[in-house]
Amino acid sequence: MRPLDPRLVRYASAARVFLALGGLIAVGQAVGIIAFAWLVTSAVTGAIDGRGLGSLAPTLTALGLVVAARAILALAQDAVAARGAARVKSQLRERVLSTMTALGPGWLGEQRSAEIAVVVGRGIDALDGYFARYLPQLLLTAIVTPALLLAVLTQDLLSAVILGVCLPLIPVFMILIGWATQATQKRQWNELTSLTTSFDDMIGGLSTLKAYGRQHRQVERLRLITRRFRQRTMAVLRVSFLSSFALELAASLSVALVALTIGLRLVAGEIDLVPGLFILLLAPEVFLPIRQVGVNYHAAAEGVEAAARVFEILDAAPQEVGSGVERAREERGGGPSAGGLVFDDVVVSLGDHRVVDGFSADIRPGALTVLHGPSGSGKSTLVAAALGFIAFAGDIRAGGVRCDAASRRDLVAWSGQSATLFPGTIAENIAIGSEAPDARRVRDAMCVAAIESLDPDLELGEEGSGISGGQAQRVAIARAVHRALEDDRRVLILDEPSSALDHETERRLIENIVAFARSGRTVLVVSHRTAFLDAADALVAVAPTPARTAVPV
Structure with a gap:
């Protein structure tokens, strides 16, 4: 220096x-x-x-x-x-x-x-x-x-x-x-x-x-x-x-x-x-x-x-372009877009290795779309690109508008593969980041995540100790749903949401997510589980091919 x-x-x-x-x-x-x-x-x-x-x-x-x-x-x-x-x-x-x-x-x-x-x-x-x-x-x-x-x-x-x-x-x-x-x-x-x-x-x-x-x-x-x-x-x-x-x-x-x-x-x-x-x-x-x-x-x-x-x-900070989420919402009329999530010829490379090559898909609102493919095919990489966490070539649009990565994150609610929970109540973990948490909205999110039987005031320890792994996973899903409800985010992305669930709990969760999508939300689920594939309205296959498109079921 x-x-x-x-x-x-x-x-x-x-x-x-x-x-x-x-x-x-x-x-x-x-x-x-x-x-x-x-x-x-x-x-x-x-x-x-x-x-x-x-x-x-x-x-x-x-x-x-x-x-x-x-x-x-x-x-x-x-x-x-x-x-x-x-x-x-x-x-x-x-x-x-x-x-x-x-x-x-x-x-x-x-x-x-x-x-x-x-x-x-x-x-x-x-x-x-x-x-x-x-x-x-x-x-x-x-x-x-x-x-x-x-x-x-x-x-x-x-x-x-x-x-x-x-x-x-x-x-x-x-x-x-x-x-x-x-x-x-x-x-x-x-x-x-x-x-x-x-x-x-x-x-x-x-x-x-x-x-x-x-x-x-x-x-x-x-x-x-x-x-x-x-x-x-x-x-x-x-x-x-x-x-x-x-x-x-x-x-x-x-x-x-x-x-x-x-x-x-x-x-x-x-x-x-x-x-x-x-x-x-x-x-x-x-x-x-x-x-x-x-x-x-x-x-x-x-x-x-x-x-x-x-x-x-x-x-190393990425050079963001665009004028932010406020401009994006102005372009779509001041309110949430009826548009979905669009991938247009997306290419992601990590070093000399091309992980995703020419991926295109149009994820429509009002339907459950499942992104599936073999392990290592780039499913989570595409989610990270949609959230602006990694660099990519091509175009990704959320809510029907072009905007920079930070603005796109403000239009998407997301839950990753691993549940990151903090010491505090379940309600506090679900409404994390909210300035004025609403108890009813927390309850609605818990119902969508199929954990309505849990007490919102239950205290969790370090890394979510006090509940099972499957319950922790659903608390993380409820957090994403709560963010979508609170900020009226029309796009919800869930990455392997049922990997730690039994068949009955998974069935109830899928029914709730389908109902949530029917309300007009754009829901993209990354999963290889048969239950999600059977319940999907559209499947998007990720495979080493030049282009991939959504195929209605």
Whole structure:
């Protein structure tokens, strides 16, 4: 990541406000430093000239005000940095989560969940050091250092030349040290990700490990990864301390060179005391901001590494087209469309492998359409494409209009193969996302899903514990039906809705879904079960052929 990545400003609008306020504060601090050095010079030279306390009182008063102003500016800088960091982190988290939603399950399935959790959690939190310490110093360096050099130039050309020649040595050291820091920090971040992933995998498979008596072997593996992470952390600290020493040494030698030159010239009478003392007071301040940039880079290194990963996720966001679901509904007359779900020559490729090749189908409303085919033929892939979770070529229209993937998702209610339930009541799981859940609508959805016998107030545990797998599957179906009823979504897609059901329960579920479709909804069911195939009004076969069309039964 560059010192100030432009993507930070693009993805987090709060960063612009932070940079603007930080720039104003840096200008104030530059003025304060110059005023402080000049007032101290005036007071010291005045005392040497024999001026009394009364005549020096205005200078000393002004000096006190400048000191107070610099303290206030330092506090303001800390406050702006803290508030800016909090707002930027919030915006980045929100944007990352929105991007992952847009990328969908297909993209998430290719990622390591533990790494994503570390990036969104600890990684973004590590930006505190980046905003609170690194960026403010970067702004100070960009504004204060040139201002101080200009102030020195107005007093003595030779001193300004010496400072201008010595100053680039610090960035050279910083670049060299930065490369070493980046490498060690990247290794530390990889070890942290490995540790998190290993711990997450061990917890997830702990029951299986215990069943086979292999849980104790994981302890040694975690101990080894933890030891490597500790070593990487100490390596980062070692580079940080050594780099601080190198930067301090280079800056001290540069200031000493200026002081030696001014001292010799004062003895020779080539420079007056006032500009000489003024330059001596400013010389350390010229190097201080850029030295602090190097020091604070290490404090922000983890955040910088995490931010780079965050930007990778945000850069992977699909480029949506269209004006959203509101425009789509305007095109269809402001209300839900009577149209169905249309696939037009859809092609889906995963890498070099073409999963779906030229699929076309017109799923009509008011009928039960079943998408069937052998395992691996691309049924779930087509559902993911319809929901905008994976990229495809061709055209998919929902509700009779062309719209982008996000808008199409707002027109479709969907239940996947696996039931994802959360701790809470059954009613809360069904009405999840609703601002004002309606008990009657929840009951209607439960009836369609054939779970009307369950108590909506029944509390579920982690991952839906407390009910059977078949019941959990139907709760997920009820959730999709509830969303269709609440938002008047005319398209309902169910992926293998009866895979965990007995024949009698499956029969009741099919009857309810058929009745739901007869109300004018477009219902597409992905299933290979004979009961659904027999009850279907239209079958859509997915097979490795150039084109596939809906065939009425």
